[in-house]
Amino acid sequence: MEPARVQAAQMFAPVMGSVSRPFQEIAAVAEDVAGVTNLRTEVAMLKQENARLREWYQAAMMLEAENKSLQELLNIRLDPRHSFVTARVVADSGNAYVHSLLVAAGIQDGIEKGQAVLSGDGLVGRIVEAGDDVARVLLLTDFNSRIPVMIEGSRQKAILTGTNDELPVLKYLPPDANVADGARVVTSGHGGLFPPGLPVGTVEQIEGGEYVVKVFANMDRVIYVRVVDRPVNPNLQSGIVRQ
Amino acid sequence: MRLCIPHFLTLAFVLLNVAAMSLPFSQMMKPDFVLVAVFYWAIFRPTLMPPVVTFGLGILVDVLAGVPAGFHALTYVTVHWIIRGQRRFLMGQPYLTVWLGYVFVCAAVSLLQWGVMAVLHLEIPAVLPMVLKTFTGIFVFPPLVLVLLLVHRLLPETKKAAFP
Numbered sequence A: 001m002e003p004a005r006v007q008a009a010q011m012f013a014p015v016m017g018s019v020s021r022p023f024q025e026i027a028a029v030a031e032d033v034a035g036v037t038n039l040r041t042e043v044a045m046l047k048q049e050n051a052r053l054r055e056w057y058q059a060a061m062m063l064e065a066e067n068k069s070l071q072e073l074l075n076i077r078l079d080p081r082h083s084f085v086t087a088r089v090v091a092d093s094g095n096a097y098v099h100s101l102l103v104a105a106g107i108q109d110g111i112e113k114g115q116a117v118l119s120g121d122g123l124v125g126r127i128v129e130a131g132d133d134v135a136r137v138l139l140l141t142d143f144n145s146r147i148p149v150m151i152e153g154s155r156q157k158a159i160l161t162g163t164n165d166e167l168p169v170l171k172y173l174p175p176d177a178n179v180a181d182g183a184r185v186v187t188s189g190h191g192g193l194f195p196p197g198l199p200v201g202t203v204e205q206i207e208g209g210e211y212v213v214k215v216f217a218n219m220d221r222v223i224y225v226r227v228v229d230r231p232v233n234p235n236l237q238s239g240i241v242r243q
Numbered sequence B: 001m002r003l004c005i006p007h008f009l010t011l012a013f014v015l016l017n018v019a020a021m022s023l024p025f026s027q028m029m030k031p032d033f034v035l036v037a038v039f040y041w042a043i044f045r046p047t048l049m050p051p052v053v054t055f056g057l058g059i060l061v062d063v064l065a066g067v068p069a070g071f072h073a074l075t076y077v078t079v080h081w082i083i084r085g086q087r088r089f090l091m092g093q094p095y096l097t098v099w100l101g102y103v104f105v106c107a108a109v110s111l112l113q114w115g116v117m118a119v120l121h122l123e124i125p126a127v128l129p130m131v132l133k134t135f136t137g138i139f140v141f142p143p144l145v146l147v148l149l150l151v152h153r154l155l156p157e158t159k160k161a162a163f164p
Helices: A002-037 A039-074 B002-018 B033-044 B051-065 B071-085 B087-091 B095-121 B128-154
Strands: A084-092 A100-103 A116-118 A123-130 A135-139 A146-151 A156-161 A169-171 A184-187 A199-205 A211-215 A224-228
Touching (some): A002 A084, A123 A199, B002 B051, B002 B128, B033 B051, B033 B071, B033 B128
Antiparallel strands (some): A084 A100, A100 A135, A146 A156, A169 A211
16 A cells, blocks of 8 residues: 555645645734734843853853863764754645645655654654655654653653654653653664754643653644654664774 | 537536645545535436446546445436435425435535445544535535536537426
């Protein structure tokens, strides 16, 4: 079934792209208009944020210098840098029960099955089907989505499981896991499909003691996505000390 | 040539079904445009969309949307089959009754698809998207029917105007 699906998607991708474009233009204009109405508050907020970020910038510069000197001392091998392919979203599943996107880039652009897909804000999902110039992304909110993640700070590992709802659930957390509300969740890189450290969202505890993740990416509004290259060799990522 | 127009329109509905609208909650709330066409033609011009075409249309939606094959196809064929059986009754009814009929069909389809997904995954899927999708489906019916009605009028040998 998969080749037929990819073929059909490929055939219809240009026309689906044209049908999607006006909607995406309207969405972009609507966002701009909404932005104009609360320009004043936004400027005030940005000024505050800018002041805070300047402090962070100083801190980052200091830490970078410190980090560099420590790395030189340790002779550590760093994670390879990732490269991206940016693609436009041409279609979605149009269905409340399956959450996927079709993007206008494929094998010809270096996209492979299994690669991680990001929006500007964070992880969106992974590539599940790739044709020559079109690929399907399974969103992390989909029922079938399972992504190995890690909670920053506690370094607690879990599997992010889609529920078809807006908030995916953290599964396989040990019962005594100490998870702070609002902690950042990033990809753990286990299994070697995703590079580690890609931002996913923040943890929230819901009734019943279950932990859900408020994802950074706004999957409904996403127009362009970035497909991340697979790590070169996941086994070499923990760092090797050269003799 | 004029006979092709409804088919192009249905194809446009298929594309609308899968087009990325990039609007808030669009994935959750996007209605099933094709279902309206299936419902309308099953009542007012069943020869235009026989079960085979309806099935093929469903498969196309399945393939493009990336859902399990047959998910929409079987839904559409079932709706077509049931509505075709009731068409003599529905044809003579005022607009509101037809709309009410669609409300019933739309809710039943949502529930059926929700049930199929529950069985497929052996887990209870979220209810809210199903409810939202049903409501948007109900409210998108009048404008879509208006378009279908205009196309219907263009067709040769229209036996009866759809709505008085």
